[in-house]
Amino acid sequence: MLREQSRACYPEESGYVEREGVRLFYEVYGTGEPTIVLLPTWSMLHMRHWKMQIAYLARHFRVLTFDGRGSGKSDRPRDPDAYAEREFAADAVAVMDATGTDKVSLVSLSLGAQRALLLAAEHPQRIRGAVFVAPTFSGAASNSRVIRTSGTSGSAVISVWWALVVVTSVLLSGVVG
Numbered sequence: 693m694l695r696e697q698s699r700a701c702y703p704e705e706s707g708y709v710e711r712e713g714v715r716l717f718y719e720v721y722g723t724g725e726p727t728i729v730l731l732p733t734w735s736m737l738h739m740r741h742w743k744m745q746i747a748y749l750a751r752h753f754r755v756l757t758f759d760g761r762g763s764g765k766s767d768r769p770r771d772p773d774a775y776a777e778r779e780f781a782a783d784a785v786a787v788m789d790a791t792g793t794d795k796v797s798l799v800s801l802s803l804g805a806q807r808a809l810l811l812a813a814e815h816p817q818r819i820r821g822a823v824f825v826a827p828t829f830s831g832a833a834s835n836s837r838v839i840r841t842s843g844t845s846g847s848a849v850i851s852v853w854w855a856l857v858v859v860t861s862v863l864l865s866g867v868v869g
Contacts, residue, residue, distance in 0.1 A: 700747035709790035711783055714774065717765035718758035718787045722750035726820055729796045731784060731804040732760025735775060739764055758787045781810035788818065798822040
């Protein structure tokens with residue numbers, strides 16, 4: 693196997709999982725528990741945007757990351773509906789299942805925060821905690837069963853922020869201590 697020179701560490705395992713006709717490429721670094729899932733952010737970025745964090749985290753944790761649909765080595769579905777936030781959250785579950793991962797701590801960046809919230813709300817038994825780095829919630833009200841608002845976009849942002857605070861507090865209460 694030809695190794696890329698730009699990597700600080702190499703995966704212990706890599707492969708594909710298919711969910712509803714879309715192949716998703718994943719990599720697993722490190723061993724043991726807990727497992728940290730570094731979620732995809734925007735569809736135009738592949739999982740290597742986490743490369744600076746993977747090397748450090750893999751020394752201490754098992755790290756799971758994957759190319760979101762539409763990026764990297766994962767498929768690019770033609771149907772715009774295939775890029776709904778719920779699809780990305782369901783993809784994370786498929787990758788967790790394919791790698792034998794029962795429970796995780798989520799790390800999200802930007803738009804990945806929406807996916808983390810959906811994943812935590814729809815599969816709370818599988819989530820130890822969540823970290824939201826520079827969360828972006830544009831359009832979250834229309835994409836989430838958990839976050840429903842009406843009126844101006846300002847009220848949506850406030851509601852989403854409140855949901856973020858509540859979900860984070862609930863998740864971390866089971867992790868810290």
